[in-house]
Amino acid sequence: MPDLMLEIINKYNYWLYIILMMIGLYAMIAKNNLIKKLVGMNIFQTAIILFFISMGYKENATIPIIMGGHGDTAHKTIEASQYINPLPHVLMLTAIVVTVATLGVALALIIKIYQRYETLEEDELRMRVKQK
Amino acid sequence: MTEHYPAFIILFPLLAAFINSGFTWLDKRLCCPVTVLGLGGSLYFGLEVLFQVLKSGPIVYHLAGWPPPMGIELRIDNLSALVLLIIPVIALINIMASRKSIHDELTFKRGPFYTIYLLFAAGLLGVVATADLFNLYVLLEITSLASYALLAMGNPDRAPLASLNYVFLGVIGASFYLLGVGYLYIMTGSLNMADVHSILPGISGSSAVMVAFVFCLVGIWIKMGLFPLHTWLPNVYTYAPTSSSRLIAPLMTKVMVYVMIRLMFSVFGLDYIFEQLTLQKWVVILSSAAIIAGAVMALAQKDLMKMAAYIIVCEIGYMVGGIWLGNTQGMAGAVLHIVNDAIMTFALFLVLGNIIYVRKKTELNSLDGIFTSMPWTMAGLVLAGASIIGIPPTCGFFSKWYLLLGGIEAGASLFVFSLILSSLISAILVFRIVEAGFFPSGDNHAQDHDAKEAVLNEAPVSMLIPLGLTSAGIIAIGLWSGYIVQYIILPFIQQGVS
Numbered sequence: 001m002p003d004l005m006l007e008i009i010n011k012y013n014y015w016l017y018i019i020l021m022m023i024g025l026y027a028m029i030a031k032n033n034l035i036k037k038l039v040g041m042n043i044f045q046t047a048i049i050l051f052f053i054s055m056g057y058k059e060n061a062t063i064p065i066i067m068g069g070h071g072d073t074a075h076k077t078i079e080a081s082q083y084i085n086p087l088p089h090v091l092m093l094t095a096i097v098v099t100v101a102t103l104g105v106a107l108a109l110i111i112k113i114y115q116r117y118e119t120l121e122e123d124e125l126r127m128r129v130k131q132k
Numbered sequence: 133m134t135e136h137y138p139a140f141i142i143l144f145p146l147l148a149a150f151i152n153s154g155f156t157w158l159d160k161r162l163c164c165p166v167t168v169l170g171l172g173g174s175l176y177f178g179l180e181v182l183f184q185v186l187k188s189g190p191i192v193y194h195l196a197g198w199p200p201p202m203g204i205e206l207r208i209d210n211l212s213a214l215v216l217l218i219i220p221v222i223a224l225i226n227i228m229a230s231r232k233s234i235h236d237e238l239t240f241k242r243g244p245f246y247t248i249y250l251l252f253a254a255g256l257l258g259v260v261a262t263a264d265l266f267n268l269y270v271l272l273e274i275t276s277l278a279s280y281a282l283l284a285m286g287n288p289d290r291a292p293l294a295s296l297n298y299v300f301l302g303v304i305g306a307s308f309y310l311l312g313v314g315y316l317y318i319m320t321g322s323l324n325m326a327d328v329h330s331i332l333p334g335i336s337g338s339s340a341v342m343v344a345f346v347f348c349l350v351g352i353w354i355k356m357g358l359f360p361l362h363t364w365l366p367n368v369y370t371y372a373p374t375s376s377s378r379l380i381a382p383l384m385t386k387v388m389v390y391v392m393i394r395l396m397f398s399v400f401g402l403d404y405i406f407e408q409l410t411l412q413k414w415v416v417i418l419s420s421a422a423i424i425a426g427a428v429m430a431l432a433q434k435d436l437m438k439m440a441a442y443i444i445v446c447e448i449g450y451m452v453g454g455i456w457l458g459n460t461q462g463m464a465g466a467v468l469h470i471v472n473d474a475i476m477t478f479a480l481f482l483v484l485g486n487i488i489y490v491r492k493k494t495e496l497n498s499l500d501g502i503f504t505s506m507p508w509t510m511a512g513l514v515l516a517g518a519s520i521i522g523i524p525p526t527c528g529f530f531s532k533w534y535l536l537l538g539g540i541e542a543g544a545s546l547f548v549f550s551l552i553l554s555s556l557i558s559a560i561l562v563f564r565i566v567e568a569g570f571f572p573s574g575d576n577h578a579q580d581h582d583a584k585e586a587v588l589n590e591a592p593v594s595m596l597i598p599l600g601l602t603s604a605g606i607i608a609i610g611l612w613s614g615y616i617v618q619y620i621i622l623p624f625i626q627q628g629v630s
Contacts, residue, residue: 041299045307088317091266106299110296
């Protein structure tokens with residue numbers, strides 16, 4: 001049992017992202033309101049962003065900016081273990097842009113739906129679609 | 133100059149999209165020529181690249197001169213050159229066919245429509261050309277975002293709802309893919325496909341690699357609409373404006389199949405997939421189920437548009453199953469089917485677009501006398517139908533033949549059975565349309581029949597020429613499928629197998 005606890009505590013970032021992701025997925029599946037579904041979608045995407053961010057982290061490391069940049073000191077050896085991995089963070093900048101764009105498109109669609117049906121509850125929408 | 137051609141293929145439509153967004157404000161009439169120019173440029177460079185690839189093997193291009201593990205790489209081999217060619221061809225023919233209906237249906241949205249249209253094409257071309265896993269995700273999302281917007285422009289009652297549903301599922305699919313890429317990155321520390329491919333054999337026992345593969349695969353399956361993940365597909369294509377569903381229906385799903393092939397061949401490797409994982413049997417069963425389910429649901433539809441959408445669901449089963457058969461015949465059939473199915477579905481949707489343009493509806497019982505009033509369009513339908521059934525001179529026969537041989541070789545009797553069953557069902561579908569056209573259905577017989585009989589009410593010539601071109605393509609590709617398989621597809625598969 002302590003082994004399992006240790007396992008969970010050591011890798012708590014992965015557990016966290018899975019929990020967040022499941023919250024998002026639950027909202028997307030179970031919620032009736034389209035905006036709530038959208039919030040769920042956003043939580044889902046954010047969970048993956050957090051997963052990527054946390055994978056670049058290293059114990060006792062600093063931000064990947066090399067101090068004393070130019071001139072004579074520039075070519076001193078760099079220990080990779082002293083700096084956190086910046087690549088996943090850079091990737092996530094792009095992923096955040098994608099997330100925002102998706103959210104924008106989805107909101108625009110929701111506005112269109114609201115103008116047409118004047119409701120965002122899924123069960124009511126389904127009823128009105130059938131009436132048309 | 134020639135070494136930059138791979139980048140030009142993507143840059144032309146992308147640049148044209150930017151220019152178009154400017155012309156939206158200045159002069160809408162220029163949007164269409166700019167679109168044609170952008171796609172034409174990418175078609176020209178696509179052809180050049182195809183000849184280069186056939187002459188001297190795969191082309192590697194480093195964007196901005198950064199060498200691979202750090203920089204982004206474009207890699208074009210036989211298969212990607214082939215798919216890179218289909219995209220601008222279909223997009224161009226569709227512009228030609230849709231010009232009138234875009235003008236009528238989307239008068240004020242013309243500028244944005246052409247802009248998003250180009251972005252969609254650029255995204256797809258990028259997905260096909262890239263050799264970087266994360267870059268593929270970004271381009272996939274560009275494509276998907278463009279398709280959400282294009283598809284939502286249709287029927288204002290249903291299209292936004294269907295499109296929103298597609299957004300939710302599409303996001304889940306893309307996120308799964310991204311998650312898989314994350315696992316791969318943790319395990320290998322690289323995002324370049326060739327680089328990952330060379331590192332993976334050393335750690336292929338790891339369960340994280342397997343999870344990465346499954347996440348990527350399921351993500352791509354959602355995007356391509358493999359049964360039972362297809363639920364977003366039929367509504368979206370049915371309620372979209374014809375000009376955009378004609379572009380997206382043939383291309384989106386096929387390019388996603390291409391992505392799956394790319395992941396299997398160039399990232400994880402066939403050895404890993406067929407020898408270390410025990411998924412093969414189950415995926416073939418799943419795709420057989422997809423074929424049967426797609427065919428049966430198509431049979432249950434009363435609307436031609438929905439019927440066509442379910443035929444796509446069925447065809448996806450062919451391609452996924454063919455690849456997962458794991459032998460050369462099956463894979464060759466599946467790859468050939470990417471080309472054939474793109475053209476067949478395109479022809480089918482062109483026909484439906486013509487019918488919608490003239491008659492405004494596509495229900496089976498509204499087809500009275502359609503063979504006398506729209507003879508050319510219906511000739512196209514019969515040809516596309518023959519290809520979907522798989523009747524010899526048309527291209528559909530040849531890919532189905534390879535798939536059948538592959539299925540028999542692999543001993544996948546369920547797959548072979550479902551292939552034959554779905555061919556029979558497609559035959560029923562086509563004859564049902566013929567029947568509805570020749571023999572008017574009961575109730576509206578009395579009032580409509582006399583009025584519609586023998587009046588020639590054909591779609592405009594500008595919509596018939598594209599259909600003629602595509603129909604010629606169906607037969608031409610059928611006749612030359614031997615060459616395509618021998619010179620383009622087989623070398624690609626042998627590279628993957630060795």
